[in-house]
Amino acid sequence: MKKTAILLTILSLSFGCKKPSTSEVKQPQVNKFAIVIHGGAGTILKKNMTPEKEAAYKAKLTEAIKTGYAILKNGGSSLDAVEKTITIMENSPLFNAGKGAVFTNAGTNEMDSSIMTGQDLNAGAVAGVKNIKNPISAARKVMTNSNHVLLSGDGASAFAKEQGLEIVDPSYFYTEKRFKSLQRVKEKEANKTATKTTAFYDADIQNSKFGTVGCVALDKNGNITAGTSTGGMTNKRWNRIGDSPIIGAGTYANNATCGVSSTGWGEYFIRGMVAHDISAQMEYKNVSLKEATQNVIQQKLTKLGGTGGVVALDKNGNMVFEFNTAGMYRASMNDKGVLVVKIYKE
Amino acid sequence: MKKTAILLTILSLSFGCKKPSTSEVKQPQVNKFAIVIHGGAGTILKKNMTPEKEAAYKAKLTEAIKTGYAILKNGGSSLDAVEKTITIMENSPLFNAGKGAVFTNAGTNEMDSSIMTGQDLNAGAVAGVKNIKNPISAARKVMTNSNHVLLSGDGASAFAKEQGLEIVDPSYFYTEKRFKSLQRVKEKEANKTATKTTAFYDADIQNSKFGTVGCVALDKNGNITAGTSTGGMTNKRWNRIGDSPIIGAGTYANNATCGVSSTGWGEYFIRGMVAHDISAQMEYKNVSLKEATQNVIQQKLTKLGGTGGVVALDKNGNMVFEFNTAGMYRASMNDKGVLVVKIYKE
Numbered sequence: 001m002k003k004t005a006i007l008l009t010i011l012s013l014s015f016g017c018k019k020p021s022t023s024e025v026k027q028p029q030v031n032k033f034a035i036v037i038h039g040g041a042g043t044i045l046k047k048n049m050t051p052e053k054e055a056a057y058k059a060k061l062t063e064a065i066k067t068g069y070a071i072l073k074n075g076g077s078s079l080d081a082v083e084k085t086i087t088i089m090e091n092s093p094l095f096n097a098g099k100g101a102v103f104t105n106a107g108t109n110e111m112d113s114s115i116m117t118g119q120d121l122n123a124g125a126v127a128g129v130k131n132i133k134n135p136i137s138a139a140r141k142v143m144t145n146s147n148h149v150l151l152s153g154d155g156a157s158a159f160a161k162e163q164g165l166e167i168v169d170p171s172y173f174y175t176e177k178r179f180k181s182l183q184r185v186k187e188k189e190a191n192k193t194a195t196k197t198t199a200f201y202d203a204d205i206q207n208s209k210f211g212t213v214g215c216v217a218l219d220k221n222g223n224i225t226a227g228t229s230t231g232g233m234t235n236k237r238w239n240r241i242g243d244s245p246i247i248g249a250g251t252y253a254n255n256a257t258c259g260v261s262s263t264g265w266g267e268y269f270i271r272g273m274v275a276h277d278i279s280a281q282m283e284y285k286n287v288s289l290k291e292a293t294q295n296v297i298q299q300k301l302t303k304l305g306g307t308g309g310v311v312a313l314d315k316n317g318n319m320v321f322e323f324n325t326a327g328m329y330r331a332s333m334n335d336k337g338v339l340v341v342k343i344y345k346e
Numbered sequence: 347m348k349k350t351a352i353l354l355t356i357l358s359l360s361f362g363c364k365k366p367s368t369s370e371v372k373q374p375q376v377n378k379f380a381i382v383i384h385g386g387a388g389t390i391l392k393k394n395m396t397p398e399k400e401a402a403y404k405a406k407l408t409e410a411i412k413t414g415y416a417i418l419k420n421g422g423s424s425l426d427a428v429e430k431t432i433t434i435m436e437n438s439p440l441f442n443a444g445k446g447a448v449f450t451n452a453g454t455n456e457m458d459s460s461i462m463t464g465q466d467l468n469a470g471a472v473a474g475v476k477n478i479k480n481p482i483s484a485a486r487k488v489m490t491n492s493n494h495v496l497l498s499g500d501g502a503s504a505f506a507k508e509q510g511l512e513i514v515d516p517s518y519f520y521t522e523k524r525f526k527s528l529q530r531v532k533e534k535e536a537n538k539t540a541t542k543t544t545a546f547y548d549a550d551i552q553n554s555k556f557g558t559v560g561c562v563a564l565d566k567n568g569n570i571t572a573g574t575s576t577g578g579m580t581n582k583r584w585n586r587i588g589d590s591p592i593i594g595a596g597t598y599a600n601n602a603t604c605g606v607s608s609t610g611w612g613e614y615f616i617r618g619m620v621a622h623d624i625s626a627q628m629e630y631k632n633v634s635l636k637e638a639t640q641n642v643i644q645q646k647l648t649k650l651g652g653t654g655g656v657v658a659l660d661k662n663g664n665m666v667f668e669f670n671t672a673g674m675y676r677a678s679m680n681d682k683g684v685l686v687v688k689i690y691k692e
Contacts, residue, residue: 121617121650127473127587128498148586149613152474153499155585239501240494241473248594248619267495271467273594273622280626304467 031317031335033072034218037065037085039095040211041263041309044327046344057094058341061331064088065341068217069333078217078225078259079117079140086113086136086227089213093175095329096211098134100175101231103182109173111231112245113139114150118224118253123149125245126156133166136229139245141165150245173231185235212244214261216253216313224315226251226259226275233266242266248276255315257282258289263328264301264308272301278312289314293322377663377681379418380564383411383431385441386557387609387655390673390689403440404687407677410434411687414563415679424563424571424605425463425486432459432482432573435559439521441675442557444480446521447577449528455519457577458591459485460496464570464599464661469495471591472502479512482575485591487511496591519577531581558590560607562599562659570661572597572605572621579612588612594622601661603628604635609674610647610654618647624658635660639668 039061068085072078090098101109113135114125124143127150132138138160142151151159161167212230219225228251230244243249243266250266252275253259260275269275274296281292293312301308302324309323311330319332323345331341385407414431418424436444447455459481460471470489473496478484484506488497497505507513558576565571574597576590589595589612596612598621599605606621615621620642627638639658647654648670655669657676665678669691677687 116617123617146584147613148582148584149616150587150592152585152587155583159584236494237501238492238494238505239498241496241498246496246592246594247616248592248622252619267493270495270593271462271469273598273619276594276619276622277626280623281630284627284630 027316029316031218031319033220033335034313034317034319034333035065035068035072035081035085035215036311036313036319036321036332037061037068037089037213037215037330038261038263038309038311039089039213039329041307041323041325041328042211043325044329044343049343054343057329057343060089060092060094061329061341062339065331065333065339068215069337072217072219073337075220077221078219078223079115081217081219082115082215082225082227083136083140085215085217086213086229087134090134090136090229093177095213096178096231097213097229099173100178101173102178102211102234104232105186105235105237107182109170109231110236110239111135111229112242113227113229114245114247114251115139115143115225115227116247116251116253117143118255118259121254123247123251125150125247126160127152127241127245128239129153129156129160130170131157131167132160133168133172136227137165138163139227149247153239178231178234181234189235212250212263214251214263214311216259216261216311218259218313218315218317222255222315224253224255224259224313226253226261228261228263243269243274246270248273250275252276252279254279258292258312258314260310260312262308262310264325265306268301268304268306269308272296272304272306274301274310278310282314289318289320293320297322297324373662375662377564377665379566379681380659380663380665380679381411381414381418381427381431381561382657382659382665382667382678383407383414383435383559383561383676384607384609384655384657385435385559385675387653387669387671387674388557389671390675392690395689400689403675403689406435406438406440407675407687408685411677411679411685414561415683418563418565419683421566423567424565424569425461427563427565428461428561428571428573429482429486431561431563432559432575433480436480436482436575439523441559442524442577443559443575445519446524447519448524448557448580450578451532451581451583453525453528455516455577456582456585457481457575458588459573459575460591460593460597461485461489461571461573462593462597462599463489464601464605467600469593469597471496471593472506473498473587473591474585475499475502475506476516477503477513478506479514479518482573483511484509485573495593498587499585524577524580527580535581558596558609560597560609560657562605562607562657564605564659564661564663568601568661570599570601570605570659572599572607574607574609589615589620592616594619596621598622598625600625604638604658604660606656606658608654608656610669610671611652614647614650614652615654618642618650618652620647620656624656628660635664635666639666643668643670
């Protein structure tokens, strides 16, 4: 009996202690390819919406995601899917990216974008660009055709032009809606109508911080790509750069863990390193994508005082929407072609 | 005996499995306050040095770190210590920051800097600034006197001027050494003298990527601050931004884990999110600062193809130098006032 006791003890020590890590227990491949997108998080309330506006947003999100889906279904790369999908949203005046970008305090548009591929951790980004029609394409060119990760301002435009990308007159990005939005925000901040309390609830002020488009895709080769594009924050000054062109904050992709695209109050996403933090929790704590995004967005970001959300997916094709705002324009498609398009918190 | 066997098994399962985490086992406070600095990592070889140059670097590193040390010893904040220490290195033509910054392809200077405080994860940064005498001070003002984290270019300069910081003529930053360095690098890259092989070993090309100054401090209140400042990469184009103004790449501070300042081939530090990755390993894997920096620099960064290093310290005052290059200008001082100043790998 003594030998049995010793044997049992040894066996317990051997088997009882070692918690199988996620990487050791083979996780099921939920989707062979998948795609998630967002068109911005913020104070999006049904009572402020019209059926027409809702329909317009849903239609554009659908058009964008189906474009990326078709590429993936045909065996195309997640890199192509992300670029093409974001391009559609940049070309639409509905979203704060490309055409429809918000205005700076000076009445100009300064756009930011980044992209990252998960198989090699390669990345590209542009910040504060004023005349590149599709900033996401510029970000891709920086990644593939330069030795750099982040270019800015006039230099980024010069590079984009050299790379054969379409350069437009800055007036191309103008939309009346965004220009009026600038006026309203300026008025409120100037007349101090925006007290601390009202600013918190004021949809204009709040939403001035939000709006961005993003996409994360997983292709049949198991490669994850993430991308983000934005006009930044309404009434921004001093050539402010937000989280969208910052790898690890607005965009991150790593085949071993996940791909993430963020939208929200950019400064908090930088301080919290939101996109990389989600990946790090998966890498070092062996938690699921859902658990990691929930912790980073609902616990850490919220505690820090930040607002916004992410779309994300992992190498097994698990997809996640996570946000702490009233709404986030979002959509997903799995490898069976099941489409989900949503706006409000559910 | 059977009961004993069962009891032993249960006891093994209870006690054998739970590894005490670092946060549960109280770690010793090694230093009540501490400070580490770097003046850049790279191909710094003894055979390329002269005794006079070595002495000059060591003297300036000593002067800088003693300035920060004095502030900490007197109960001052790590934020003040980091800003004042980096200011000394920015004002010296020896380092690639402030005066002595390297030149862009266009023959101009574009500087980047960031700072972060560990008690509140607040951060500030400037990128591509041309006429702010002390970029680290501008980074601090962005953190404390604006709602933003990252400002760039002319806008950042306008903000800095509004904040009362010293604005200089761009010619202030000129040093003959750096200008000649630009010419040499241009020549080599133009004449294709820099083949893939020679570029790897060519000190000019290699070192064109390096040089940056940084400081991490822990004060008597237990607050960690980290800061970084640089002229960027010699011959850079297109308003390229490196890792130095990127929170999570060049700079990171979190009282719960550590403070980090990076120097090296910036693009790799961004892609690898080096500073935040070190903190994440401590936070999620419960490893020591040394283990985390070693893994991130010697394993992950090296594997990615990147070169450079970090200085770091944790809330207990443990200090670390970690780099995968031939040398890194560095210094440390503990709470007993013991000074360490080094250049080469040992």
